[in-house]
Amino acid sequence: MDMLKFILAFVACCICFSASSEEFTRFSTAKRHLIKTLPNNAKSLYCGCDIKKQGKKLVPDPTGCGYVPRNTFTRSGKVNQRALRIEWEHIVPAWEFGHQLQCWQDGGRKNCRKVSAKFRKMEADINNLAPAIGEINADRSNYRFGMLSENATQYGRCEVKVNFKQRVVEPPFYARKRIADTYAYMKKTYGLKISNKQQKLFDAWQRQAFANKSSASKL
Numbered sequence: 001m002d003m004l005k006f007i008l009a010f011v012a013c014c015i016c017f018s019a020s021s022e023e024f025t026r027f028s029t030a031k032r033h034l035i036k037t038l039p040n041n042a043k044s045l046y047c048g049c050d051i052k053k054q055g056k057k058l059v060p061d062p063t064g065c066g067y068v069p070r071n072t073f074t075r076s077g078k079v080n081q082r083a084l085r086i087e088w089e090h091i092v093p094a095w096e097f098g099h100q101l102q103c104w105q106d107g108g109r110k111n112c113r114k115v116s117a118k119f120r121k122m123e124a125d126i127n128n129l130a131p132a133i134g135e136i137n138a139d140r141s142n143y144r145f146g147m148l149s150e151n152a153t154q155y156g157r158c159e160v161k162v163n164f165k166q167r168v169v170e171p172p173f174y175a176r177k178r179i180a181d182t183y184a185y186m187k188k189t190y191g192l193k194i195s196n197k198q199q200k201l202f203d204a205w206q207r208q209a210f211a212n213k214s215s216a217s218k219l
Contacts, residue, residue, distance in 0.1 A: 024124035025117070031088045034126055044086060045130040045175055046140075047158035051086055058086035060133050066157025069135055082134030089132035090123070091182040095142035097122050097192055118190070127185050130178065136160060143167045144198065145179060177209035 024030040035058060042051050049065035051058050060067060069083035098104040101119055103112040112119035122128070132140075136155065139162045146168040152159040159172035171179055180202035186192040194202070 022126060023121070024126065025120045027120075027123045030124040030126050030129060034088060034129060034131075038131070042131060045089055045091075045132040045178070046136045046160040046171055047133060047155065048172070048174060049133065049158075051131055058131065059084060060086055062156070067133060068156025068158075070139065070154050071135070080135060082138055085134045086131045087134040087137045088129045089137045089140070091128050091130055091179055092186045092192065093142040094123055097186065097190065100193055122186070122190055125186075125189075127189075128182055130182075136162075139164075140169050141167075143169045145169055145171060146201065173208075173212075176205035180205040180209075 022033060024033065035053075035056065038051065038053070038058065043049060044051060044060050044065070044067075047060070047062075047065045047067045049067055050061040052061055062068070069080055071080050072083070074080050094109060098109055098112050098119060101112060101116060103116040103119060107114075113123070136158075143162070144167065146166075148161045148163050148166075148168060148170040150161060150163070152161050152170075152172075154160075154162060160175075161170040163169075183192070183194060183198070183202050184206075187194055
């Protein structure tokens, strides 16, 4: 039942984001809005950690979710600050939707921000943004989502997996529907192109979430 409550709280947090009618044209403005309106029961996307507010900043609380940084220190020996903060992750990476626009081909993200109203709207769409621990946001990069055979041991008890060689990320079960729904939203709203392999994976995740919800309702 504790796991069920956790999943329901996580889903409720996601609904708060997707139900919003707010539209923005600047990524920075969208992030400020999300920080101000973050629900008290919000969880980080990949680890399900509680999120605390420290002034204008958000920080993860690893005590309940068991997150342990993959790298406590950077290569230069400094504390890995990204492991200590919450960042706003593009579930569909800017690289992914940006590469489908001509502006990116002509000059990358900087050029798209300058010349493309569509890109600016996509980059600032809060339905595609989720709170994530900064280290995992960095490790995810623009890797595609998929299923991996190895065990989830990189981040303590956090069940996300990142295979840097294959450039694949496997999110934990409770995050998969949010991810699949977001890809569906971006496809419907902006015409995002999704490969057949990825679409089959997202369809499977949505079916699994529905089956799990049906089973939980019978308890």
